[in-house]
């Protein structure tokens with residue numbers, strides 16, 4: 001009897017694993033189709049504002065995907081899937097094209113453009129022709145490089161600091177901005193931070209969230225990151241600001257720029273365009 005049950009349990013697990021594998025594969029097929037046709041893919045834009053007066057400074061472009069049957073899938077899932085299945089390069093290209101398309105549309109509607117930040121995955125950043133491709137696309141779309149910032153995490157540079165720094169330097173010379181994303185979570189190495197030619201540093205949302213709970217060290221950490229960044233000549237952005245209390249505390253720590261649901265959630269291009277002033 002025990003043997004019988006054991007076998008049933010095994011069958012149950014196996015069925016579970018088979019189903020998961022099938023789901024994964026069909027999700028990958030759907031994503032491949034979306035990347036090829038562009039169907040269901042679009043960008044959402046989240047304002048980045050000055051902390052003191054909440055004035056719009058720039059925005060971050062965040063990829064969105066509506067699955068034909070399952071509806072919206074979060075980037076946490078489909079970007080990860082794209083990275084593990086080799087789809088990230090064509091998806092990354094789509095993302096850049098979508099952003100440039102949206103910017104051209106806003107300009108056509110008489111809006112004054114603000115800089116837009118694009119998130120990069122490691123594979124994209126390390127493509128041999130990445131900088132040349134960006135240069136070409138900016139030229140083709142008549143968008144000044146100064147209106148594009150690239151966000152990347154320090155982990156992308158891990159083990160290849162010298163090469164990575166040189167690549168960032170090329171993007172910088174092109175005129176693009178460089179932001180270090182999710183700062184404080186990865187393999188932050190303070191010893192080489194001063195070598196990274198970044199313009200700004202974004203303090204990870206986990207530290208901002210923890211500000212509301214006085215019992216931990218998050219306030220000390222945020223204050224320390226802020227003063228370190230300042231010393232290194234980097235602008236500091238706090239990510240994921242959700243409460244008035246966080247907003248207030250960040251003022252004490254000399255944080256000049258913020259992003260978060262307290263100000264605005266990521267929005268489709270049409271809605272975001274309403275924040276842009278007329279040229």
Ligand code: C2E
Nearest residue numbers: 062063075076079095119120121240241242260261262266
């Ligand atoms: P990220 O670059 O750190 O983006 C910030 C994430 O935090 C976004 O999640 C944003 O919607 C969310 N967020 C912003 N403010 C708040 C807040 O106040 N509270 C909370 N709870 N969340 C907030 P999203 O859009 O789901 O993106 C997740 C991650 O996926 C991004 O993290 C980024 O690493 C990646 N990603 C998104 N779009 C792209 C893309 O086009 N290319 C690449 N390579 N990665 C992308």
Ligand code: MG
Nearest residue numbers: 060119151181
């Ligand atoms: Mg980002």
Ligand code: MG
Nearest residue numbers: 181182202239
């Ligand atoms: Mg981030």
Ligand code: MG
Nearest residue numbers: 153181182204
């Ligand atoms: Mg992130």
